[in-house]
Amino acid sequence: MASRSRFHFPLTRRRVPAACALLCVALAAQAQTADTAPTTTLPTVSVRAQGSLPASDIAGFGDVPVARLPIAVTSVGQAELKDRGSNDLRDLTRLDASVSDAYNSVGYWSQLTVRGYVIDLRSNLRRDGLPISGETVLMLDNKSRVELLKGISGMQSGVSAPGGLVNLVVKRPDADVRAASLELRGAGNVMGTVDWSTRFGNERSFGLRVNATAERLDPELHDARGRRHLLAVAGDWRISPDTLLEAELETTHQSQPSQPGFSLLGDRVPSAKSIDPRLNLNNQPWSLPVVWDADTASLRWQQRLAGEWRAQAQFVTQRLKDDDRVAFPFGCSAEGNFDRYCSDGSFDFYDYRSENERRRNDAWDLNLAGRLATAALNHQLRFGVQGLRYEARFQKQAFNFVNEPGRIDGSAVTTPQPLADDDSTNRDERRTEFYANDAIQLGAGVGLWLGVRHTRLERQSVTTSGTEPTDYDDSFTTPWIAASWQLSEPLMAYASWGQGVESDVAPNRPGVYGNAGQPLPAAKSRQSEIGLKFEQQDLRWALAAFDIRRPVYGDLGECADADPSDCRRGLDGAARHRGIEASAEKRFGAWTLAGSAMWLRARREDSVNASLNDTRPTNVPARSARVLVGHELRALPGLNLFAALSAESDRTLIPGNDALTVPSWARWDIGAIYTQRLQGGQRLVWRAGVDNLADRRAWQESPYQFGHVYLYPMAARTWRLALQADL
Template sequence: MAPIRFFRTPAAAAASMLCLSVYAQAPASTNLPPVTVVGRSDPVVSVSGWGVPLSEAPLQASVLSASQMKDRGVQRIADMVKSDASVSDAYNSEGYWDFLAVRGFTLDNRFNYRRDGLPINAETSIPLDNKERLEVLKGTSGIQAGTSAPGGLANLVVKRPGGASAYSATLGWRERNSILTAADLTQRFGAEGALGARLNLAYEDLQPQLRDAKGKRHLAAIATEWRAGADTLVEFEVEHSHRSQPSQPAFSLLGDRVPEPVDPRLNLNNQPWSQPVVMDANNASLRMTQSLGANWRGTLHALTQRLVTDDRLAFPYGCTSATTYYPDRYCPDGTFDYADYRSENERRRSDALEIAMHGETDVGGMKHTLSVGLLQSRVTHRFERQAYNGVGTGTVDGGTVVPANPTLNDENTNRDERSTELFARDAIRLNDHLTTWLGLRHTRLHRQSVRTDGSRDTNYEERLITPSIALSYTFAPQQLVYTSWGRGIESEVVTNRDRFTNRGVALLSTSRQLEAGLKVGTPNAQWGAALFQVVRPQWGNVGACNAAGSCTRVPDGQARHRGLEANAAWRDGPWAFGGSLQLLHARRENTLDVNAEGKRPVNVPERTLKLQARYNVAALPALQLQADAMGVSHRAVVADNSLSIPGYGVMDLAARYEQKLIGSTITWRAGVDNVFNRRAWRESPLQFDHVYLYPLAARTFRASVEVSL
C-alpha cells in the first residue's frame, strides 16, 4: 500500500491539518506541566489502566525501556523473553511476526496487543526504533480488553517529543553483516516551545546468521505535540514501516524421537523459488487531553492501522513418504513433505476510538480515583485465494531441491469485527493503608466471517462482562501486599463446514485468575513475589471429522496454571544486580484425550530463571560491563508428555562506554549473544496442528555507536 493513501483516513487528515495550523496560532499560555521522565526503577505502566507507579499497583508487569533495548541488543518484541521469567517463546521465527507466551499462555496477536493503550493487530513486524518502551501486563487481561487470551497484554509506547530539542544518530552492525542506520530527532518550536516534533528514521540491511534469510527493512515515523493552551494538549503520530525477508521454518520430531539440535544457521526455506515475507504497516493516532479542572481531565484518542502482507514460504509439514503416516511431524529418516505456500496481498485494518474521563473525588471521606469511558473498534481482514500445494519431499539437511507450484487453488477467510466497550475503574482509598481496586468492562461484540468464494459464512453477536477486583495494603512507603481476582473472555465460532454438527455456533471461554503478591522497595533495592492461578477452558473435536455430520466441537476440559513469580533488583556500589524467577505448575484437566489428562501443556517450561549483573568500572567510570544469563527447564513436545526437549542455559555479555565531547555524547556499545555458542532446542510449539522445534540462535557478535547532541 502506498504511504500516501494512509493519510486519507479522517483522523490522520484532521490531525495533519491541525499540526500544520499551529504555526499560525500562538497559544495564550502554555501552563501544562512539563513532560516527566519516569525513573526506570518505578515506571507508570500505562497498559494497566490505573495510571499509578508500578510499585503501587496491585498487579505484576514488566517494562523494557528504549535504553535497555539498546544495551541488550533487542531487535524485536520476541526479545522480551530475555528480560522476564514469566515471558517465553511461542513460535518465534526469523523473518516473521512475533509470538509471546505469558504465564504459559500464548498471547493472541489479534487481541492481546496495544499501541499507547489502544488495540492493534500484531500479525506483522513491529519496529522498535520509535518505541519508548515495551510493557507486558501479566495476568487476566479482561480489565483492559473485551476479548483476549489469558496471560497478559503487551503494549508499545511510542516515543514523543521531550521537553527540549535533542538529536541522535546510530550506526549498528550485527553478525554476519547486518548494518543499521537510524536517526532520532526532536525539535521544539514556537512561543515557549509550544510545538514539538520527534522524527525517527531507520534503515537496515538484514544479513543474519541464518542462511538464505537476507532482507531489508525501513521505518519513517513522526510524533508531534501541541500545547494549545494552559489546559489542552494535542498529540499526533504517524508511522510507516516495511520489512522484506525470507522467514524460517522450524524443524520437528523425526518420527517418535527428538533429534539432536541442528545447526541453527540452517534454513529449510532455501528453495530457488523461495520468496520473502513482505510486511508493510501504516499506523496513525491522534490524542487530545483536556484539563477539566479540579483534578479531572478528558481524553479523546483515535488510532488507525493498515497492514499489507505477502506471506510466502517453502513450508515443511508432515510425512507421507514413510511406512507410517505422520501428519504432525517429520519422517523417521529425516524427510518431510514440502508445500509451496503463498498468501499474497493480505490486508488487515484496525480502527479504534476511545473517549474517557479520569479524575479524583472524595465521597464519604474516602478518596476515589476514577476512569470511565467508551472504546469503539473495528477490524477488517481481506484476503485473496492462496496456494498450498505439495511439491515433493524435503530433507532436514536442507539439500533437496523441489519444483515450485504457485497455483492459487485454496480459499482463504475474510473477517469483520465491530465492538463497543464501556469501562469503569475506581481505586477507593479506604484509609492511609488500604485501597480497593474495582474494574468493570461491558463489551458488545459483532463478528462475521466468510470464505473468499462466498461459502461458510458465519455471523454472531455477543454481550460480555469482564470484572476485576483487588485489595492492597501499604504497610510502609513503597511496600505493599495485595490480592486480586479477574476474569477474561475469548470468543470463537465453529467453522461453517458441513462436517460439523454445530457449525456456525459461537463458543465463549471464560478464564479466571486469582493472584496474591508482595512488593517491597528500599533506597537500594526492589523485590517482590506473586502467587497466581489461571484457569482457562479448552475446546476440542469429537467424531471422525472426515465426512458430513461426523464432527462436533465440544468443551475439552481446562488448562490450570499455578505459579510463583519473583523478581529482585539492587545496587551495591559499582554493582547492580537483577533477576526474575517463575515456577509454573501447568496441567490439562478433564480432557477428551485420556493420554493428556493431568499432563503439562506443550512448550511450557516449569522453571525459568533470568539474571543480570552490571558493573561500572571504577578506573574508567564511563565504562559499564553487563552480563545476562537465562536458564529454562525442559518442555513437553507432545500432549501425552512422552517426548520433551531438554532445558538449557545461555549467557550474553555486553559493554557500554560513554564518551563526552564538547556539546555531544558518543555511546559505544558492543556485545555477544550466546557467548558459549550453546546448541539446544529453544522451544517446541504446537502450531497449525503440527509439532515444531526451533533451535537456539548461534553465537552472535554485535556493535553500535550512537552520537547524541
C-alpha cells in the same frame, strides 16, 4: 568490554569478537584522556532501581506508580532495549522469565507466551493503550518503552487471551533530541537510525519528533537476507496549559525470507548438536521473502478539567499489507505421519503463497478520569467507552504439495507449485466496550481497586469464494477486584481476582460438525493472584503467586468418522496454570544484580479425552530464569560491563504426551557500554556484545503449530557493535 580479550571464541570468524575486544580497550584508553566527568549513576544495563518506575499506560489507573499497583507489570525502557541489542518484540523473552517463545521464526511476526498462555495477536497488543493487530512486524525504533501486564486482562480488554497485554508506548517530542546511531551485527547486518526532536513556536508550544531507521538484514541464519526501514513522525500542540493535541504517523517495510522449523524424525527427537542452527530449510531456488508493509497513525486529545479531572479522546488506525510466502516443510506421507518428519530426515515440502493480504484495524477511546472524595474515602476514577473495527481481506492462496521431498540437511532441490487455487477466509469484527475503574483509599494504607468492562461483539467470516459464512454477536461483562495494604513505606501486599473472556464460533463445515457455523459459549477465564512489592532507592523486588483457569475449545463426540451427527465443537475442560513469579534488582556499590524467575505448574483438566487430563501444554517450560550482573568500572568512568543468563527447563512436544520432551537449556550473553562525554554537552555511547557466548546448541522452543511438531534451534553466537551519538 575492555577486559574481554581474555575470552576465547572458537569461531570461524575469530577476528570479529577479537576486534570488538580490541576496540573496547582503545575506548577505555581514550576515556582516560577524554574530558569525561566521573559518574555515579547506575549502569543503564537492565537496571531500573534508580527512582520509581513510571506510571503504566496499560494498567488503567492513571498516574499511580507501578510499585503501588496491585497488578504485575513489567516496563522496559528504550535505553535497556538498546543496551541488550533488542530490536524486536520477541526479545522480551530475554528480559522477563514469565515470557517465552511461541513459534518465533526469523522473518515472521513475533509470538509470545506469557504465564504459559500464547497471547492473541488480534486482541492482546496495544499501542499507547489502544488495541492494534500484531499480525505484522512491530518495530521498536520509535517506541520509548514496552509494557507488559501479566495475567488476566479482562478489565483492560474485553476479549483477550489470559496471559497478559503488551503495550507499545510511542516516542513523543517531550524534549530536544539529536541522536544518530550505527549498528553492526553478525556477518553483515547493518542498521542506521536517526532520532530528532525539537520544540518551537511561542512558549515552545509545538513539538516535532522524527525517527528513521534503515537496516540491511543479514543474520547468522543462512538464506535469510533482507531489508527493513521505518519512518515515524510524532507532533503535538500545547494549545493551552490545559489542552494538548498529539498526532503521529509511522510507516514500515520489511522484506525477508522466513525460517521453517525442524521436527521429530519419526519417534526420535534429533539432537540439537547435530543440527547447524544457521541452516534455513526455506532455501529453495524458488523461495520468496515474506513482505510486510504497515502504515499506522494516531490522534490524541487531552483536556484538563476543573479540579483534578481530565478528559481524553484517542484514535489509532492500521493499514497492513503482506505477502506471506515460504517453502514449507509439513509431515511425512511416506510413513503416514503428518505431525512430524520422516525417520530418515526427509519431509513433505509444500509451496505456500498468500499474496496481497490486507488488514485494517481502527480503534478509538473516549474516557474521563479524576479524583473524588466521598466522606472519609478518596476515589481515583476512570470510565469510558472504547471501539474497535477490524477487517481482513485475502486472495486465494497456494498450499501445494511439491513432488520432491525435502531433507533436514538442506540438500534437496525441488520444483515450485505456485498455483493459487485454495480458499482463504475473510474476517470482520466490531467491538464496543464500556468500562469503569475505581481506586479507593480506605485509610491506614489500605486500598480497594475495582474494575468492570462490558463488551458487545460482532463477528463475520466468509471464504474468498463466498462459501461457509458465519455471522454472530455476543455480549459479556468481565469484572476485576483487588485489595492492597501498604505494610510500610517501601512494602505493599495485594490480592486480586478477575475474569477475562474469549469468544469463538464452530467452523462452518456442515459435513463435519453438527453445530457448524453456530456461536460457541463464551470461554471465561478466571485468575486469583496474591503478591508483595518492595521498592527503595537501591532495591526493588516483587513476588506473586497466581492461579489461572482458562476454558478450552475442542471437538466433542466421535469426530474421526466425520459424521456431523456425532461431532460437535464446544468447550472441553480447561487449561489451569498455577505459578510463582519473582523478580529483584539490587545495587552493591559498583555492582548491580537483576533477575526474574518463574515456576509454573500448567495442566489440562476436565477434558472428555482422558489422555489429555493432567498433562502439560506443549512448548511451555515449567521453570525459567533470567539473571543479569552489571559492573561499573569506577577506575574507567563511563564503562559498564554486564553478563546475562537465560535458562529454561524442558518443553513437551505433543499434546497428551509428557514423556516426549526437548532438554532444558541455558545461555550466556555479555556486553559493554561505554559513555564518552564530550565538550559542549555532547556524548558518544559505544555498545558491544556477544549473544550466546558459548555458542550453545539447543532446541530453544518446540511449538505445536498447525497440528505439527516444530523445533527451533537457538541462534548461533552473534556479535554486535553499535555507536550512538547524542548531539
